[in-house]
Amino acid sequence: MTTPAPWASEPVRSRGRLHKEQDDTQRGPRDAFQRDRDRIVHSISFRRLRHKTQVFLAPDGDHFRVRLTHSIEVAQIGRTIARALGLNEDLTEALCLAHDIGHPPFGHAGEDALKAALSGQGGFDHNGHTLRALMEIDSPYPRWNGLNLTWETLEGLAKHNGPVKSPGWALVEANAAFPFDLGRWPSLEAQVAAIADDIAYDNHDIDDGLRAGLLSLDQLLEVPVVARGWAATLARFPDVTSERLTGELVRSQIGAMVNDVIAETRARLAAADIETADDVRGAGQLVGFSRAMRDEERALKKFMYACLYHHPHQMAAADAAHGVVAGLFAAYHADPALMPDGWAARLPESEPARSRHIADFIAGMTDRYAVNRYREVVGRVDLPEGF
Structure with a gap:
């Protein structure tokens, strides 16, 4: 193993996890950052990236990239750079694999639709939603919400584009629970x-x-x-x-x-x-x-x-995708019973939590699931050729 550089993040010096865990050696001799990477890979949020837009919306072609293949390619490039600089490859890989988990269906077109739908409730930001998905929504463990990732992984995702001067509501909530020093540069x-x-x-x-x-x-x-x-x-x-x-x-x-x-x-x-x-x-x-x-x-x-x-061609597809997401939000907001039973049962009674909960459900959808649900709860949708 390559000796880490003095500026590398070290798992033994991690600031830890939000929820204290017992050391579970029966699940393998892995350090904290290796566990983070593996939790991300095994998560539902990560698996859904295989049917989420990268460039082409709901692509028919088997050879076009989607969010999942893009994230894997980012991880390969990230590992190469990290190794050359003597950095922690496991933390780098975890960040690369998770960086797009907060994207809703249809990429930026879907994000624009959710941002507009939540304009009076704080808006929507895919980077902030990455933290929300990993800290609250994707919850495979019995005693806490989220994947309970280390501070270093969550900090790196929160500051994917550098220091954050004006965080959105989702990032504000995540930061309140586990402060990330948002004004400073990440690792x-x-x-x-x-x-x-x-x-x-x-x-x-x-x-x-x-x-x-x-x-x-x-x-x-x-x-x-x-x-x-x-x-x-x-x-x-x-x-x-x-x-x-x-x-x-x-x-x-x-x-x-x-x-x-x-x-x-x-x-x-x-x-x-x-x-x-x-x-x-x-x-x-x-x-x-x-x-x-x-x-x-x-x-x-x-x-x-x-x-x-x-x-x-891309703009026409984006317009159609925007209409699908906006239509789903309007339908679920008017009649929350149209959502699956678990989501409907957990719906908050007051705003802004009510609208944000609906947006959480839609943001987790894949492209094809969103189209199918639109046809089910709204009606016919005209999609461009190749959609």
Whole structure:
């Protein structure tokens, strides 16, 4: 086993769990962060990610990514970076695997619909809902709600995008129960998970966009970082057809970004004179791209939003998805008895808890379950081709 760096999070120095547990050695000799990762993998919330949108809503194609495959790919990239920097790989993997658990069906379209439905009750935020799902809703244990994850895992998820200045209600409630120092930076492992997420979707969404026919190689070559990578790929494989090289292009871009992050982070750590894991939280953002790669990555994101995420086909699907989630919320709010018995029985009597409870139920749905429930409780729904 690689000797951890002095700035790595150590399970033996964890701030612990919200609910005290007895050491259960009969379930295997695992440390606290390994148990967190395994609890996430075995959770219902994680399993549902296999039928939740990544880019394409309820995709018909077997080869398109969904939230589950995306999360696994993020974990692979995160582990690679963590190992190179001497960080705790188990904590990094746990954060990568869990970072999207709070997404409702249909991705950002579903989130927008729930945000609008709860506009008078505090709104909806998928990052805050990740904490809510893991600390309250997904409850496989007999004596407490949630998975009872360590402080370090929950802190990293709460601050997936860095310090939080204006937390939503879900994160406020989670923070009140188990304070996360929201104004400070999270661990290096959490920072690695965040940038691994960016690297994964920047590049794998290119692959899915090409596969779907919504992007063309000619379009992509207008982006400088892609053009440079494509030229290098052609130089390495001059006798191979273009169709066989797009996968190599994506792999080489991931490799270039990962190597850039590792080199830049090492330089920042040396300049900041970091000696302990706690020093990290007061030192600002330490894991990141170099300035040159940051600018190129932003240009790639800008292109992807313009040409893929906001493609007319995608916007039509998002409109349909928004209508499904909004319609479900309206139906359940008007007649809570339409929800399954357990959810209906636990419905709070007053607002905002009542609306938030309904949103909890909808947020846990997969894409296909949401469509089926809409047809059951609302009626016919017209979905774009390929939905």
